[in-house]
Amino acid sequence: MMRWMRKMLLGIFLLLTCLQFAACADLDVHFLDVGQGDAAVLICDGKVMMIDGGKPESSQLIYSYLTNTLGLQHIDCIIASHPHSDHVGGLQAALQACSVDQILTPLYYYNDPVFLRFRDMAAERNLPLTMPLAGTTMPFGGAKVSFLGPYKLFGDTNDNSILMRIEYGTTSFLFTGDAEIPEEQEALDRYPDRLRSTVLKVGHHGSSSSSGAAFLETVRPEIALIGVGVANTYGHPSIGVLTRLHDLGTEIYRTDLHGTIHLTSDGTSVTVQSERTLEDPGSAYTLSWAAFLQSEPVTRPESEYYVGNVKSLRFHLPICEGATKMSEKNRIRFETREEAIEAGYQPCGTCNP
Ligand SMILES: [Zn+2]
Ligand SMILES: [Zn+2]
Secondary structure (H helix, E strand, O other): OHHHHHHHHHHHHHHHHHHHHHHHOOEEEEEOOOOOOOEEEEEEOOEEEEEEEOOHHHHHHHHHHHHHHOOOOEEEEEEOOOOOHHHHOOHHHHHHHOEEEEEEOOOOOOOOHHHHHHHHHHHHOOOOEEOOOOOOEEEEOOEEEEEEEOOOOOOOHHHHOOEEEEEEOOEEEEEOOOOOHHHHHHHHHHOOOOOOOOEEEOHHHHOOOOOOHHHHHHHOOOEEEEOOOOOOOOOOOOHHHHHHHHHOOOEEEEHHHHOOEEEEEOOOOEEEEEOOOOOOHHHHHHHHHHHHHHHOOOOOOOOOOEEEEOOOOEEEOOOOHHHHOOOHHHEEEEOOHHHHHHOOOEEOOOOOO
């Protein structure tokens, strides 16, 4: 009788441990601060995937993050979203740090020394470059990866970025490389029902040539990740993209402001931790805006609309905290800057619209 009870108790303990294990199984996404570039390491049920590796200058950071921070020796799959050097530059360090099973790229050949060095290093390790076909899927631990682009090859290398959606439980992550509006449109036409995602890695560092309104409205991300360098000369991320995300109620995380961003999905929700936190999200925009103005003092990018305050007679960019914190009754919308000025409104000194 005693032995029977002990067996039963052991059985219950093992069952509870297993349940606990199942509950602990997570999808971890580390979106690394590699300055102006993209790099992400994903871990799911012991499987490891790396999507892009930043510029060649990020090599040391990539090596140390993989080996020291994460303690990894093996990567199951490396994905080079497209062959530009701000995406494949640091992937050589990943090949040096870890053994690798598989490399996926959208192109076998691209005439750039950084990509060709990466290709040579892969060849030395007997790793062929494989092109994932749009419409196919691949398991990744308990997650499922769907390849949604490129469906056909475009003339612009950015539009040949691997577009992939990773589904884990009811949560999902959409990685877009540097896909611009033509590739977004292709995905919208072919897979309109498969784009909605909890997290969007915003295309092309938040450039205005990506993240079209139709695409963002279809994806409707709760969280957006932007890999971008502090005060970069490209003016990334664009104020138009930030505004569109803001208007969808998306939480925006940017490597220039938040540093490295760590997301965890338990299958039902996604939590975010970042290296730096910004007490007030409004200050993030102010800070970036100031950085943007410093880098390109003569240009003032167009906003899609402006928000005036009927009391102070000032007008703001929609993402300025002067606008986000304004009470509804004081708010007036202007379609253009000129319209606001003609109505007698002064530009806000912080967002400088
Ligand atoms: Zn890029
Ligand atoms: Zn690119």
